Amino acid sequence: MFDVKDLYQEVIVDHNRSPRNFGKLDPAGRTLEGFNPLCGDRLTLYLNLDDDRISDISFDGSGCAISIASASLMTEGIKGKSVQEAGTIFTDFHELLTDSSRVIDLAAMGKLAVLAGVREYPSRVKCATLCWHTLRALLAGDDAPVSTE
Amino acid sequence: MTVAVQPVDAPEFPVHSYRADFPVLARKVRDKPLVYLDNAATAQKPRRVLETLDEYYRGYNSNIHRGVHTLSELATEAYEAARKKIQTFINAASHQEIIFVRGTTEGINLVAQSYGRSRLGAGDEIIVSEMEHHSNIVPWQLLCEQTGALLKVIPINDAGELDMDEYKNLLGDNTRIVAVGHVSNALGTINPVAEITALAHAAGAVTVIDGAQAAPHTRLDMAALDCDFYAFSGHKLFGPTGIGVLYGKQALLDAMPPYHGGGDMIKMVTFEKTLYNDLPYKFEAGTPYIAGVIGLGAAVDYVNEVDMDRIRDYEHDLLQYATLAAADVQGLRPIGTAAQKAGILSFVMDGIHPHDLGTILDHEGIAIRTGHHCAMPVMERYGIPATARASFAFYNTREEVDKLVAGIDKANNIFK
Numbered sequence: 001m002f003d004v005k006d007l008y009q010e011v012i013v014d015h016n017r018s019p020r021n022f023g024k025l026d027p028a029g030r031t032l033e034g035f036n037p038l039c040g041d042r043l044t045l046y047l048n049l050d051d052d053r054i055s056d057i058s059f060d061g062s063g064c065a066i067s068i069a070s071a072s073l074m075t076e077g078i079k080g081k082s083v084q085e086a087g088t089i090f091t092d093f094h095e096l097l098t099d100s101s102r103v104i105d106l107a108a109m110g111k112l113a114v115l116a117g118v119r120e121y122p123s124r125v126k127c128a129t130l131c132w133h134t135l136r137a138l139l140a141g142d143d144a145p146v147s148t149e
Numbered sequence: 150m151t152v153a154v155q156p157v158d159a160p161e162f163p164v165h166s167y168r169a170d171f172p173v174l175a176r177k178v179r180d181k182p183l184v185y186l187d188n189a190a191t192a193q194k195p196r197r198v199l200e201t202l203d204e205y206y207r208g209y210n211s212n213i214h215r216g217v218h219t220l221s222e223l224a225t226e227a228y229e230a231a232r233k234k235i236q237t238f239i240n241a242a243s244h245q246e247i248i249f250v251r252g253t254t255e256g257i258n259l260v261a262q263s264y265g266r267s268r269l270g271a272g273d274e275i276i277v278s279e280m281e282h283h284s285n286i287v288p289w290q291l292l293c294e295q296t297g298a299l300l301k302v303i304p305i306n307d308a309g310e311l312d313m314d315e316y317k318n319l320l321g322d323n324t325r326i327v328a329v330g331h332v333s334n335a336l337g338t339i340n341p342v343a344e345i346t347a348l349a350h351a352a353g354a355v356t357v358i359d360g361a362q363a364a365p366h367t368r369l370d371m372a373a374l375d376c377d378f379y380a381f382s383g384h385k386l387f388g389p390t391g392i393g394v395l396y397g398k399q400a401l402l403d404a405m406p407p408y409h410g411g412g413d414m415i416k417m418v419t420f421e422k423t424l425y426n427d428l429p430y431k432f433e434a435g436t437p438y439i440a441g442v443i444g445l446g447a448a449v450d451y452v453n454e455v456d457m458d459r460i461r462d463y464e465h466d467l468l469q470y471a472t473l474a475a476a477d478v479q480g481l482r483p484i485g486t487a488a489q490k491a492g493i494l495s496f497v498m499d500g501i502h503p504h505d506l507g508t509i510l511d512h513e514g515i516a517i518r519t520g521h522h523c524a525m526p527v528m529e530r531y532g533i534p535a536t537a538r539a540s541f542a543f544y545n546t547r548e549e550v551d552k553l554v555a556g557i558d559k560a561n562n563i564f565k
Contacts (some may be wrong), residue, residue, distance in 0.1 A: 003512075004509050004559075004563070005563065006507070007508065008505070008509070008563045008564075013563065013564060016564075017500075019483035024332075038520070039504055039519075039520055039534075039535060040520070040528075040535050041533075041534075062534060063499075063502065064502035064503075064504040064505050064563070065502060065505045066504075067506070082332060121508055124504070124508060127504065144421035
Protein backbone atom coordinates (compact mmCIF):
# COMPACT_ATOMS: atom_id res chain seq x y z
CA MET A 1 0.00 0.00 0.00
CA PHE A 2 1.03 3.55 -0.64
CA ASP A 3 2.65 4.92 2.47
CA VAL A 4 2.60 8.57 3.42
CA LYS A 5 6.39 8.45 3.55
CA ASP A 6 6.35 7.77 -0.21
CA LEU A 7 4.89 11.24 -0.50
CA TYR A 8 7.04 12.98 2.09
CA GLN A 9 10.34 11.49 0.95
CA GLU A 10 13.60 12.72 2.39
CA VAL A 11 14.27 14.81 -0.73
CA ILE A 12 10.98 16.69 -0.32
CA VAL A 13 11.47 17.24 3.39
CA ASP A 14 15.01 18.47 2.69
CA HIS A 15 13.99 20.86 -0.11
CA ASN A 16 11.21 22.20 2.11
CA ARG A 17 13.60 22.81 4.98
CA SER A 18 16.38 24.24 2.83
CA PRO A 19 14.90 25.38 -0.47
CA ARG A 20 17.45 25.88 -3.29
CA ASN A 21 17.54 29.08 -5.33
CA PHE A 22 15.46 30.76 -2.64
CA GLY A 23 15.41 34.55 -2.54
CA LYS A 24 15.17 37.48 -4.88
CA LEU A 25 17.27 37.73 -8.06
CA ASP A 26 18.66 41.21 -8.39
CA PRO A 27 18.44 42.30 -11.11
CA ALA A 28 15.71 40.02 -12.45
CA GLY A 29 14.67 40.31 -16.09
CA ARG A 30 11.24 38.93 -15.36
CA THR A 31 9.20 38.51 -12.16
CA LEU A 32 5.79 36.95 -11.63
CA GLU A 33 3.64 36.04 -8.64
CA GLY A 34 1.55 32.90 -8.34
CA PHE A 35 -0.92 32.02 -5.61
CA ASN A 36 -3.38 29.38 -4.57
CA PRO A 37 -6.36 31.14 -2.98
CA LEU A 38 -7.71 27.87 -1.57
CA CYS A 39 -4.76 27.24 0.72
CA GLY A 40 -2.92 30.56 0.74
CA ASP A 41 0.27 29.27 -0.94
CA ARG A 42 2.04 32.22 -2.49
CA LEU A 43 5.31 32.40 -4.41
CA THR A 44 7.21 34.77 -6.66
CA LEU A 45 9.48 33.62 -9.48
CA TYR A 46 12.50 35.64 -10.64
CA LEU A 47 14.04 34.83 -14.00
CA ASN A 48 16.90 35.93 -16.24
CA LEU A 49 17.10 34.78 -19.86
CA ASP A 50 20.25 34.69 -21.93
CA ASP A 51 18.76 34.60 -25.42
CA ASP A 52 16.69 31.46 -25.27
CA ARG A 53 18.40 29.99 -22.23
CA ILE A 54 17.27 30.25 -18.58
CA SER A 55 20.51 31.59 -17.21
CA ASP A 56 19.23 32.13 -13.69
CA ILE A 57 16.03 31.50 -11.75
CA SER A 58 14.98 31.86 -8.13
CA PHE A 59 11.84 32.04 -6.04
CA ASP A 60 10.53 33.15 -2.68
CA GLY A 61 7.21 32.84 -0.88
CA SER A 62 5.43 30.59 1.59
CA GLY A 63 3.41 27.44 1.37
CA CYS A 64 3.19 23.77 2.25
CA ALA A 65 6.13 21.38 1.92
CA ILE A 66 4.89 20.11 -1.43
CA SER A 67 4.72 23.57 -2.99
CA ILE A 68 8.05 24.77 -1.58
CA ALA A 69 9.89 21.54 -2.47
CA SER A 70 8.35 21.53 -5.93
CA ALA A 71 9.47 25.11 -6.60
CA SER A 72 12.94 24.35 -5.28
CA LEU A 73 13.27 21.22 -7.44
CA MET A 74 11.89 23.07 -10.45
CA THR A 75 14.48 25.83 -10.23
CA GLU A 76 17.23 23.21 -9.96
CA GLY A 77 15.80 21.23 -12.84
CA ILE A 78 15.47 24.00 -15.40
CA LYS A 79 18.37 26.30 -14.64
CA GLY A 80 20.55 26.35 -17.76
CA LYS A 81 17.85 24.78 -19.94
CA SER A 82 16.36 26.40 -23.04
CA VAL A 83 12.80 27.71 -22.94
CA GLN A 84 11.72 24.84 -25.16
CA GLU A 85 13.40 22.22 -22.94
CA ALA A 86 11.70 23.75 -19.89
CA GLY A 87 8.37 23.47 -21.72
CA THR A 88 8.94 19.78 -22.34
CA ILE A 89 9.81 19.17 -18.69
CA PHE A 90 6.64 21.05 -17.68
CA THR A 91 4.49 18.81 -19.87
CA ASP A 92 6.08 15.63 -18.56
CA PHE A 93 5.82 16.78 -14.97
CA HIS A 94 2.19 17.84 -15.33
CA GLU A 95 1.25 14.51 -16.88
CA LEU A 96 3.16 12.68 -14.19
CA LEU A 97 0.80 14.21 -11.63
CA THR A 98 -2.48 14.29 -13.50
CA ASP A 99 -2.56 11.58 -16.17
CA SER A 100 -2.40 8.17 -14.55
CA SER A 101 -2.73 6.42 -17.92
CA ARG A 102 0.57 7.76 -19.15
CA VAL A 103 3.71 5.74 -18.57
CA ILE A 104 6.49 8.14 -17.67
CA ASP A 105 10.19 7.43 -17.63
CA LEU A 106 10.86 8.39 -14.02
CA ALA A 107 14.60 8.01 -14.49
CA ALA A 108 14.58 10.65 -17.22
CA MET A 109 12.77 13.05 -14.90
CA GLY A 110 15.59 13.05 -12.41
CA LYS A 111 14.87 14.42 -8.97
CA LEU A 112 11.47 15.74 -10.05
CA ALA A 113 10.25 12.15 -9.96
CA VAL A 114 10.13 12.29 -6.15
CA LEU A 115 6.92 14.29 -6.51
CA ALA A 116 5.19 11.42 -8.33
CA GLY A 117 3.42 10.44 -5.09
CA VAL A 118 1.36 13.62 -5.25
CA ARG A 119 -0.87 12.00 -7.87
CA GLU A 120 -2.32 9.89 -5.04
CA TYR A 121 -3.71 13.12 -3.56
CA PRO A 122 -5.83 15.02 -6.11
CA SER A 123 -6.40 17.89 -3.67
CA ARG A 124 -2.63 18.43 -3.44
CA VAL A 125 -1.75 18.43 -7.15
CA LYS A 126 -2.19 22.20 -7.30
CA CYS A 127 0.38 22.58 -4.53
CA ALA A 128 2.99 20.87 -6.71
CA THR A 129 2.03 22.56 -9.99
CA LEU A 130 1.63 26.17 -8.76
CA CYS A 131 5.31 27.01 -9.47
CA TRP A 132 5.16 25.37 -12.89
CA HIS A 133 2.03 27.25 -13.98
CA THR A 134 3.68 30.43 -12.79
CA LEU A 135 6.82 29.57 -14.78
CA ARG A 136 4.84 28.89 -17.94
CA ALA A 137 3.04 32.25 -17.67
CA LEU A 138 6.35 33.98 -16.93
CA LEU A 139 8.01 32.45 -20.00
CA ALA A 140 4.98 33.42 -22.10
CA GLY A 141 5.54 37.03 -21.02
CA ASP A 142 2.36 37.35 -18.90
CA ASP A 143 2.40 39.99 -16.20
CA ALA A 144 -0.90 39.19 -14.43
CA PRO A 145 -0.45 37.10 -11.25
CA VAL A 146 -1.19 33.39 -11.71
CA SER A 147 -3.99 31.82 -9.69
CA THR A 148 -4.74 28.12 -9.41
CA GLU A 149 -8.48 28.83 -9.25
CA MET B 150 -3.56 -13.26 17.91
CA THR B 151 -5.55 -10.20 18.83
CA VAL B 152 -9.01 -10.31 20.26
CA ALA B 153 -11.42 -7.54 19.32
CA VAL B 154 -12.46 -5.76 22.49
CA GLN B 155 -15.85 -4.14 22.55
CA PRO B 156 -15.49 -0.61 23.89
CA VAL B 157 -17.27 -0.13 27.18
CA ASP B 158 -19.67 2.75 27.59
CA ALA B 159 -19.69 5.02 30.59
CA PRO B 160 -23.21 4.91 32.03
CA GLU B 161 -23.56 8.70 32.14
CA PHE B 162 -22.85 9.11 28.43
CA PRO B 163 -22.95 5.93 26.30
CA VAL B 164 -20.89 7.36 23.45
CA HIS B 165 -20.29 4.01 21.72
CA SER B 166 -23.98 3.32 21.57
CA TYR B 167 -24.49 6.77 20.03
CA ARG B 168 -21.70 6.06 17.54
CA ALA B 169 -23.58 2.99 16.41
CA ASP B 170 -26.42 5.30 15.33
CA PHE B 171 -24.15 6.89 12.69
CA PRO B 172 -23.47 4.41 9.86
CA VAL B 173 -20.54 6.31 8.33
CA LEU B 174 -18.57 6.14 11.59
CA ALA B 175 -18.11 2.41 11.01
CA ARG B 176 -16.21 2.85 7.75
CA LYS B 177 -12.50 2.79 7.15
CA VAL B 178 -10.35 5.37 5.43
CA ARG B 179 -7.05 4.18 3.95
CA ASP B 180 -7.52 0.90 5.83
CA LYS B 181 -7.83 2.62 9.20
CA PRO B 182 -11.02 3.22 11.19
CA LEU B 183 -12.38 6.66 10.32
CA VAL B 184 -11.67 9.30 12.97
CA TYR B 185 -13.98 12.11 11.94
CA LEU B 186 -12.83 15.40 13.45
CA ASP B 187 -14.24 17.80 10.86
CA ASN B 188 -17.61 18.32 12.48
CA ALA B 189 -17.44 22.10 12.27
CA ALA B 190 -17.48 21.74 8.47
CA THR B 191 -20.37 19.30 8.51
CA ALA B 192 -21.59 16.69 10.97
CA GLN B 193 -22.43 13.06 10.23
CA LYS B 194 -26.04 11.87 10.02
CA PRO B 195 -27.74 9.39 12.34
CA ARG B 196 -29.70 6.51 10.85
CA ARG B 197 -32.92 8.20 12.04
CA VAL B 198 -32.34 11.13 9.67
CA LEU B 199 -31.41 8.90 6.72
CA GLU B 200 -34.51 6.77 7.25
CA THR B 201 -36.75 9.81 7.56
CA LEU B 202 -35.53 11.13 4.19
CA ASP B 203 -36.04 7.71 2.66
CA GLU B 204 -39.53 7.34 4.12
CA TYR B 205 -40.57 10.71 2.75
CA TYR B 206 -39.38 9.97 -0.79
CA ARG B 207 -40.66 6.38 -0.77
CA GLY B 208 -43.86 6.87 1.16
CA TYR B 209 -45.41 10.32 0.74
CA ASN B 210 -43.32 12.49 -1.57
CA SER B 211 -45.60 15.35 -2.52
CA ASN B 212 -45.71 19.13 -2.62
CA ILE B 213 -46.96 21.00 0.42
CA HIS B 214 -49.59 23.64 1.19
CA ARG B 215 -51.48 23.23 -2.06
CA GLY B 216 -52.83 19.75 -2.55
CA VAL B 217 -56.11 18.36 -1.31
CA HIS B 218 -54.87 14.84 -1.84
CA THR B 219 -53.64 12.52 0.89
CA LEU B 220 -49.94 12.60 0.08
CA SER B 221 -49.86 16.38 0.05
CA GLU B 222 -51.62 16.48 3.39
CA LEU B 223 -49.12 14.01 4.86
CA ALA B 224 -46.17 16.00 3.53
CA THR B 225 -47.61 19.31 4.76
CA GLU B 226 -48.26 17.85 8.18
CA ALA B 227 -44.71 16.47 8.50
CA TYR B 228 -43.21 19.75 7.21
CA GLU B 229 -45.14 21.91 9.68
CA ALA B 230 -44.54 19.44 12.51
CA ALA B 231 -40.79 19.89 11.92
CA ARG B 232 -41.25 23.67 12.20
CA LYS B 233 -42.91 23.22 15.60
CA LYS B 234 -40.13 20.88 16.73
CA ILE B 235 -37.57 23.53 15.86
CA GLN B 236 -39.61 26.26 17.57
CA THR B 237 -39.51 24.20 20.76
CA PHE B 238 -35.85 23.26 20.25
CA ILE B 239 -34.75 26.91 20.20
CA ASN B 240 -37.45 28.18 22.56
CA ALA B 241 -39.00 30.66 20.13
CA ALA B 242 -42.30 32.33 21.01
CA SER B 243 -44.12 31.22 17.86
CA HIS B 244 -43.77 28.79 14.95
CA GLN B 245 -44.25 31.84 12.72
CA GLU B 246 -40.78 32.97 13.77
CA ILE B 247 -39.15 29.90 12.18
CA ILE B 248 -38.21 30.54 8.54
CA PHE B 249 -36.70 27.71 6.53
CA VAL B 250 -33.72 28.75 4.42
CA ARG B 251 -30.87 26.90 2.71
CA GLY B 252 -28.45 27.46 5.57
CA THR B 253 -26.89 30.03 7.87
CA THR B 254 -25.51 31.96 4.91
CA GLU B 255 -28.91 32.43 3.30
CA GLY B 256 -30.43 33.37 6.66
CA ILE B 257 -27.93 36.19 7.15
CA ASN B 258 -28.33 37.38 3.57
CA LEU B 259 -32.10 37.41 4.05
CA VAL B 260 -31.80 39.72 7.05
CA ALA B 261 -29.26 41.95 5.29
CA GLN B 262 -31.34 42.33 2.15
CA SER B 263 -34.84 42.44 3.63
CA TYR B 264 -34.40 44.11 7.01
CA GLY B 265 -31.17 45.96 6.25
CA ARG B 266 -31.88 47.28 2.80
CA SER B 267 -35.32 48.61 3.74
CA ARG B 268 -34.13 50.37 6.89
CA LEU B 269 -30.50 51.46 6.53
CA GLY B 270 -29.12 54.51 4.80
CA ALA B 271 -25.94 56.52 4.39
CA GLY B 272 -24.11 57.03 7.69
CA ASP B 273 -25.83 54.16 9.50
CA GLU B 274 -23.47 51.66 11.08
CA ILE B 275 -23.24 47.88 11.18
CA ILE B 276 -20.99 46.20 13.74
CA VAL B 277 -19.39 42.79 13.11
CA SER B 278 -16.42 41.17 14.85
CA GLU B 279 -12.90 40.31 13.76
CA MET B 280 -13.58 36.59 14.26
CA GLU B 281 -16.55 36.32 11.90
CA HIS B 282 -16.90 33.71 9.17
CA HIS B 283 -16.99 35.30 5.70
CA SER B 284 -20.73 34.59 5.62
CA ASN B 285 -21.21 37.10 8.44
CA ILE B 286 -18.98 39.72 6.79
CA VAL B 287 -19.69 39.76 3.07
CA PRO B 288 -23.54 40.12 3.25
CA TRP B 289 -22.97 43.25 5.37
CA GLN B 290 -20.34 44.60 2.98
CA LEU B 291 -22.85 44.18 0.15
CA LEU B 292 -25.46 46.01 2.23
CA CYS B 293 -22.97 48.82 2.92
CA GLU B 294 -22.32 49.19 -0.82
CA GLN B 295 -26.05 49.34 -1.49
CA THR B 296 -27.01 51.78 1.26
CA GLY B 297 -23.91 53.79 2.13
CA ALA B 298 -23.85 52.28 5.62
CA LEU B 299 -20.50 51.78 7.37
CA LEU B 300 -18.99 48.55 8.69
CA LYS B 301 -17.32 48.63 12.13
CA VAL B 302 -15.29 45.75 13.53
CA ILE B 303 -14.99 44.58 17.17
CA PRO B 304 -11.34 43.51 17.66
CA ILE B 305 -10.31 40.32 19.46
CA ASN B 306 -7.52 39.74 21.99
CA ASP B 307 -4.70 37.20 21.66
CA ALA B 308 -6.82 34.47 23.26
CA GLY B 309 -9.49 35.02 20.62
CA GLU B 310 -12.05 36.77 22.80
CA LEU B 311 -14.06 39.83 21.83
CA ASP B 312 -12.84 43.14 23.22
CA MET B 313 -16.11 44.07 24.93
CA ASP B 314 -14.85 47.52 25.97
CA GLU B 315 -14.13 48.33 22.34
CA TYR B 316 -17.58 46.97 21.43
CA LYS B 317 -19.15 49.41 23.88
CA ASN B 318 -17.12 52.22 22.32
CA LEU B 319 -18.25 51.27 18.81
CA LEU B 320 -21.94 51.25 19.79
CA GLY B 321 -23.53 54.63 19.18
CA ASP B 322 -26.48 56.60 17.88
CA ASN B 323 -25.82 55.41 14.33
CA THR B 324 -25.54 51.70 15.12
CA ARG B 325 -28.40 49.84 13.46
CA ILE B 326 -27.25 46.22 13.31
CA VAL B 327 -24.82 44.14 15.38
CA ALA B 328 -23.94 40.84 13.68
CA VAL B 329 -21.75 38.37 15.58
CA GLY B 330 -21.19 34.66 15.76
CA HIS B 331 -22.36 32.69 18.78
CA VAL B 332 -19.37 30.31 18.49
CA SER B 333 -16.34 31.04 16.26
CA ASN B 334 -15.70 28.39 13.61
CA ALA B 335 -11.99 29.20 13.46
CA LEU B 336 -11.26 29.61 17.19
CA GLY B 337 -14.07 27.90 19.08
CA THR B 338 -14.72 30.97 21.22
CA ILE B 339 -18.20 31.17 22.74
CA ASN B 340 -19.26 34.81 22.58
CA PRO B 341 -21.48 36.42 25.25
CA VAL B 342 -24.35 36.97 22.83
CA ALA B 343 -26.97 37.75 25.49
CA GLU B 344 -24.79 40.55 26.83
CA ILE B 345 -23.95 41.72 23.29
CA THR B 346 -27.68 41.83 22.54
CA ALA B 347 -28.58 43.73 25.70
CA LEU B 348 -25.94 46.36 24.91
CA ALA B 349 -27.10 46.60 21.28
CA HIS B 350 -30.70 47.04 22.37
CA ALA B 351 -29.73 49.80 24.78
CA ALA B 352 -28.16 51.59 21.80
CA GLY B 353 -31.29 51.05 19.67
CA ALA B 354 -29.76 48.40 17.38
CA VAL B 355 -30.87 44.88 16.49
CA THR B 356 -28.66 41.78 16.72
CA VAL B 357 -28.15 39.08 14.11
CA ILE B 358 -26.48 35.98 15.57
CA ASP B 359 -24.64 33.47 13.39
CA GLY B 360 -25.42 30.25 15.25
CA ALA B 361 -23.91 27.78 12.76
CA GLN B 362 -21.29 26.52 15.21
CA ALA B 363 -23.38 26.85 18.36
CA ALA B 364 -26.45 24.80 17.45
CA PRO B 365 -24.74 21.35 17.65
CA HIS B 366 -23.02 22.08 20.96
CA THR B 367 -25.31 23.98 23.27
CA ARG B 368 -28.97 24.46 24.10
CA LEU B 369 -30.42 27.35 22.11
CA ASP B 370 -32.86 29.62 23.91
CA MET B 371 -34.17 32.55 21.90
CA ALA B 372 -36.20 33.89 24.84
CA ALA B 373 -33.12 33.99 27.07
CA LEU B 374 -30.79 35.42 24.41
CA ASP B 375 -33.39 38.02 23.37
CA CYS B 376 -31.58 38.39 20.02
CA ASP B 377 -33.58 39.72 17.08
CA PHE B 378 -32.38 37.25 14.46
CA TYR B 379 -30.57 33.91 14.77
CA ALA B 380 -29.47 31.68 11.90
CA PHE B 381 -28.16 28.11 11.87
CA SER B 382 -27.59 25.25 9.42
CA GLY B 383 -29.20 21.82 9.51
CA HIS B 384 -26.17 19.91 8.25
CA LYS B 385 -23.98 20.88 11.21
CA LEU B 386 -26.80 19.69 13.50
CA PHE B 387 -26.73 16.13 12.09
CA GLY B 388 -29.42 16.96 9.51
CA PRO B 389 -29.28 17.19 5.70
CA THR B 390 -27.22 19.76 3.78
CA GLY B 391 -29.16 22.51 2.05
CA ILE B 392 -31.58 23.26 4.87
CA GLY B 393 -31.26 25.82 7.64
CA VAL B 394 -33.27 28.01 9.93
CA LEU B 395 -33.65 31.73 10.33
CA TYR B 396 -35.29 32.77 13.57
CA GLY B 397 -36.60 36.34 13.73
CA LYS B 398 -38.77 38.18 16.20
CA GLN B 399 -42.28 38.24 14.82
CA ALA B 400 -42.79 42.00 14.96
CA LEU B 401 -39.60 42.54 12.93
CA LEU B 402 -40.37 39.82 10.39
CA ASP B 403 -43.91 41.15 9.97
CA ALA B 404 -42.64 44.60 9.08
CA MET B 405 -39.99 43.33 6.63
CA PRO B 406 -40.48 43.13 2.86
CA PRO B 407 -40.23 39.68 1.24
CA TYR B 408 -36.77 38.45 0.23
CA HIS B 409 -37.74 36.29 -2.76
CA GLY B 410 -40.96 36.49 -4.76
CA GLY B 411 -42.80 33.46 -6.05
CA GLY B 412 -45.33 30.82 -5.16
CA ASP B 413 -46.37 30.07 -1.57
CA MET B 414 -45.33 33.53 -0.34
CA ILE B 415 -48.50 35.23 -1.62
CA LYS B 416 -52.18 35.33 -0.70
CA MET B 417 -53.39 36.74 -3.99
CA VAL B 418 -51.71 37.90 -7.19
CA THR B 419 -53.09 40.28 -9.79
CA PHE B 420 -51.09 42.45 -12.18
CA GLU B 421 -52.19 45.51 -10.22
CA LYS B 422 -51.50 44.33 -6.69
CA THR B 423 -50.08 41.30 -4.93
CA LEU B 424 -50.96 40.48 -1.34
CA TYR B 425 -48.15 38.76 0.55
CA ASN B 426 -48.76 35.73 2.69
CA ASP B 427 -48.53 35.67 6.50
CA LEU B 428 -45.45 34.57 8.40
CA PRO B 429 -43.55 32.37 7.98
CA TYR B 430 -44.68 31.71 4.40
CA LYS B 431 -43.92 35.28 3.29
CA PHE B 432 -40.24 34.29 3.38
CA GLU B 433 -40.59 30.82 1.86
CA ALA B 434 -41.08 31.45 -1.85
CA GLY B 435 -41.18 28.42 -4.14
CA THR B 436 -41.23 24.74 -3.31
CA PRO B 437 -38.95 24.38 -0.30
CA TYR B 438 -36.57 21.52 0.49
CA ILE B 439 -39.40 19.47 2.00
CA ALA B 440 -37.37 16.32 2.69
CA GLY B 441 -34.64 18.45 4.24
CA VAL B 442 -37.05 20.14 6.65
CA ILE B 443 -38.56 16.81 7.70
CA GLY B 444 -35.04 15.34 8.00
CA LEU B 445 -33.94 18.26 10.15
CA GLY B 446 -36.96 17.62 12.38
CA ALA B 447 -35.71 14.05 12.80
CA ALA B 448 -32.24 15.32 13.68
CA VAL B 449 -33.75 17.58 16.34
CA ASP B 450 -35.73 14.64 17.75
CA TYR B 451 -32.49 12.68 17.90
CA VAL B 452 -30.39 15.29 19.73
CA ASN B 453 -33.30 15.97 22.08
CA GLU B 454 -33.19 12.31 23.08
CA VAL B 455 -29.44 12.45 23.65
CA ASP B 456 -30.08 15.77 25.45
CA MET B 457 -28.32 19.03 24.56
CA ASP B 458 -27.18 19.69 28.11
CA ARG B 459 -25.48 16.29 28.31
CA ILE B 460 -23.95 16.87 24.87
CA ARG B 461 -22.55 20.19 26.08
CA ASP B 462 -21.08 18.66 29.23
CA TYR B 463 -19.58 15.64 27.44
CA GLU B 464 -18.01 17.81 24.73
CA HIS B 465 -16.68 20.25 27.29
CA ASP B 466 -14.87 17.36 28.96
CA LEU B 467 -13.62 16.00 25.61
CA LEU B 468 -12.32 19.41 24.49
CA GLN B 469 -10.54 19.84 27.80
CA TYR B 470 -8.93 16.41 27.37
CA ALA B 471 -7.86 17.32 23.81
CA THR B 472 -6.53 20.72 24.86
CA LEU B 473 -4.38 19.15 27.58
CA ALA B 474 -3.14 16.42 25.22
CA ALA B 475 -2.28 19.04 22.57
CA ALA B 476 -0.30 21.07 25.10
CA ASP B 477 2.17 18.16 25.36
CA VAL B 478 2.72 17.85 21.60
CA GLN B 479 6.09 19.14 20.48
CA GLY B 480 5.87 22.30 18.35
CA LEU B 481 2.10 22.69 18.65
CA ARG B 482 0.72 26.19 19.17
CA PRO B 483 -3.02 26.46 19.81
CA ILE B 484 -4.85 29.28 18.02
CA GLY B 485 -7.83 30.36 20.10
CA THR B 486 -7.46 29.90 23.84
CA ALA B 487 -10.58 31.67 25.08
CA ALA B 488 -11.87 30.86 28.54
CA GLN B 489 -15.22 29.85 27.04
CA LYS B 490 -14.87 27.48 24.09
CA ALA B 491 -16.92 24.84 22.31
CA GLY B 492 -15.98 21.99 20.05
CA ILE B 493 -12.89 23.35 18.30
CA LEU B 494 -9.14 22.84 18.62
CA SER B 495 -7.37 25.06 16.09
CA PHE B 496 -3.57 25.01 15.97
CA VAL B 497 -0.39 25.49 13.98
CA MET B 498 2.79 23.38 14.07
CA ASP B 499 6.40 24.47 14.11
CA GLY B 500 7.86 23.64 10.68
CA ILE B 501 4.80 21.74 9.41
CA HIS B 502 2.30 23.44 7.14
CA PRO B 503 -1.34 22.60 8.03
CA HIS B 504 -1.94 21.04 4.61
CA ASP B 505 0.95 18.63 5.02
CA LEU B 506 -0.35 17.70 8.46
CA GLY B 507 -3.84 17.19 6.99
CA THR B 508 -2.50 14.78 4.37
CA ILE B 509 -0.44 12.82 6.90
CA LEU B 510 -3.43 12.55 9.27
CA ASP B 511 -5.65 11.41 6.39
CA HIS B 512 -3.28 8.49 6.04
CA GLU B 513 -4.15 7.55 9.60
CA GLY B 514 -7.87 7.72 8.76
CA ILE B 515 -8.17 11.04 10.60
CA ALA B 516 -10.24 13.81 8.97
CA ILE B 517 -9.45 17.35 10.05
CA ARG B 518 -9.86 20.67 8.28
CA THR B 519 -6.86 22.71 7.20
CA GLY B 520 -6.91 26.19 5.73
CA HIS B 521 -8.27 29.61 6.56
CA HIS B 522 -11.73 28.28 7.53
CA CYS B 523 -13.48 31.08 5.60
CA ALA B 524 -12.21 33.47 8.26
CA MET B 525 -9.29 35.19 6.56
CA PRO B 526 -9.37 38.22 8.93
CA VAL B 527 -8.76 35.81 11.84
CA MET B 528 -5.72 34.37 10.06
CA GLU B 529 -4.45 37.89 9.44
CA ARG B 530 -4.98 38.76 13.11
CA TYR B 531 -2.66 35.91 14.10
CA GLY B 532 -0.25 36.44 11.19
CA ILE B 533 -0.67 32.92 9.82
CA PRO B 534 -1.89 31.67 6.41
CA ALA B 535 -3.86 28.74 7.77
CA THR B 536 -4.48 26.51 10.76
CA ALA B 537 -5.19 22.85 11.33
CA ARG B 538 -8.56 22.42 13.00
CA ALA B 539 -9.91 19.39 14.82
CA SER B 540 -13.61 19.88 15.59
CA PHE B 541 -15.60 17.58 17.80
CA ALA B 542 -19.12 16.21 18.05
CA PHE B 543 -20.72 14.27 20.88
CA TYR B 544 -19.88 10.98 19.11
CA ASN B 545 -16.13 11.58 19.30
CA THR B 546 -14.09 9.85 22.00
CA ARG B 547 -10.91 10.27 24.02
CA GLU B 548 -9.43 7.34 22.07
CA GLU B 549 -9.90 9.38 18.90
CA VAL B 550 -8.11 12.32 20.51
CA ASP B 551 -5.25 9.93 21.34
CA LYS B 552 -5.11 8.86 17.67
CA LEU B 553 -5.01 12.50 16.61
CA VAL B 554 -2.06 13.13 18.92
CA ALA B 555 -0.28 10.00 17.64
CA GLY B 556 -0.86 11.20 14.06
CA ILE B 557 0.62 14.62 14.84
CA ASP B 558 3.62 12.88 16.43
CA LYS B 559 4.06 10.91 13.22
CA ALA B 560 4.08 14.15 11.23
CA ASN B 561 6.66 15.57 13.64
CA ASN B 562 8.76 12.49 12.98
CA ILE B 563 8.57 12.87 9.20
CA PHE B 564 9.47 16.56 9.36
CA LYS B 565 12.05 16.37 12.14
